[in-house]
Amino acid sequence: MWGLGIIVLVGCDKGSIILALSGIHNPYMMTFWQCVTYMGGAVFYVFALMIGLFFNRQYVKYAAIQGLILIILIRLLKMIASTVRPYEYFTSIGLWDDISTYVFFPMESSGSFPSGHTMTAYALMSMTAFYCKRGWIKFLLFLMATMVAFSRLYTLQHFFIDVYAGSIIGVFLSLMIKYIGIKFFK
Numbered sequence: 001m002w003g004l005g006i007i008v009l010v011g012c013d014k015g016s017i018i019l020a021l022s023g024i025h026n027p028y029m030m031t032f033w034q035c036v037t038y039m040g041g042a043v044f045y046v047f048a049l050m051i052g053l054f055f056n057r058q059y060v061k062y063a064a065i066q067g068l069i070l071i072i073l074i075r076l077l078k079m080i081a082s083t084v085r086p087y088e089y090f091t092s093i094g095l096w097d098d099i100s101t102y103v104f105f106p107m108e109s110s111g112s113f114p115s116g117h118t119m120t121a122y123a124l125m126s127m128t129a130f131y132c133k134r135g136w137i138k139f140l141l142f143l144m145a146t147m148v149a150f151s152r153l154y155t156l157q158h159f160f161i162d163v164y165a166g167s168i169i170g171v172f173l174s175l176m177i178k179y180i181g182i183k184f185f186k
Helices: 002-011 016-022 027-040 042-052 057-081 086-092 116-130 135-154 160-184
Strands: none
Touching: 002 160, 016 135, 027 042, 027 116, 027 135, 042 057, 042 116, 057 116, 057 160, 116 135, 116 160, 135 160
């Protein structure tokens, strides 16, 4: 997946994916993708932790630590990168009114890079996948995280580079926390 992402990054300019998606916007799909985007939010994350209490306390411990690190890391990276969101970018070049017909979602104003929802979704789904034994559940978790990433593009909140980086950072964070936990806190 990340290999394909590099091809997209090299082959497309910053706004071309958003412009392509704007051509398939409709009110029903916009509502659907706005609901999906919440799977990358804090409320969903806490809900997953609460459900995890019934299955594996070690998972909850690592996922809770990961959640705290995510909060700090997302804020820090957004402050450092300080990039504009699609709303600001397309407004500055006079195209926002042409692509935002069905946007009912508030436009976020903080930095665009990286996508915090995507980072959170991939981190949570990766951590959860470490504790699942069934391959179809792992696939479903990957699909859910990918849907969150796509939702951030479809709802005009992020550029592809933002969700691409968010996915990599989220998975990498899960791997690091799992590795450190196994190595030092058995």
